[in-house]
Amino acid sequence: MRIKQLEYLEAVIETGSINEAAKRLYLTQPSLSSAIKDLEKEMGITILQRSNAGVRLTADGREFMNYAKQILDQVHLLDDRFKKQQPLHQSFAVSAQHYAFVVNAFVELLKKINAPTYKFTLRETETENIFNDLRTFKSELGVLYINN
Known part of the structure; x- marks a missing residue:
């Protein structure tokens, strides 16, 4: 075959x-x-x-x-x-507590950046999970920690 x-x-x-x-x-x-x-x-x-x-x-x-x-x-x-040598998608992940301004800022960022090579992720969670995310993704660029 x-x-x-x-x-x-x-x-x-x-x-x-x-x-x-x-x-x-x-x-x-x-x-x-x-x-x-x-x-x-x-x-x-x-x-x-x-x-x-x-x-x-x-x-x-x-x-x-x-x-x-x-x-x-x-x-x-x-x-x-x-x-076709298509580039791998880069990750841009945001892990934050649940705040409306974070979602709004993330959406505004997506509107301004036309980057088809990026995979965007927004995770709203508790503080403890944010720290776990940081440990998990610490070797990757683009992880953002927002906490007031």
């Missing part, structure tokens, strides 16, 4: 047609059909029920695609992270 075969199968299911999926994938219909038949043979199941009206998943095919979708989601995450 190859990841390409799973991607091909996903395209066939999305379009409901081997012909349409082949056009979308810039493949010939026989090549795409053959790749899916090879996958079915390797797995020992019939994944697609073929007819003149198109294709649909068999019961085994639905179960197979549930697992395949998880694999494809992970592959896409890897591609997004490493092939």
Whole structure:
């Protein structure tokens, strides 16, 4: 089983047609059909029920695609992270007691900063938990302690 075969199968299911999926994938219909038949043979199941009206998943095919979708989601995450070299999100966390001015200041900060590489967190809690947060995040930059 190859990841390409799973991607091909996903395209066939999305379009409901081997012909349409082949056009979308810039493949010939026989090549795409053959790749899916090879996958079915390797797995020992019939994944697609073929007819003149198109294709649909068999019961085994639905179960197979549930697992395949998880694999494809992970592959896409890897591609997004490493092939596209997207930066990791930096964290900016505020741990404070419950005061309206803290929430207002935090919201104003979010409005002014257009930083898609940041993950913002506001935690309203008791003083003891604020100290625990400080111990937990002391090695990370951007942790703010507010207490009056």
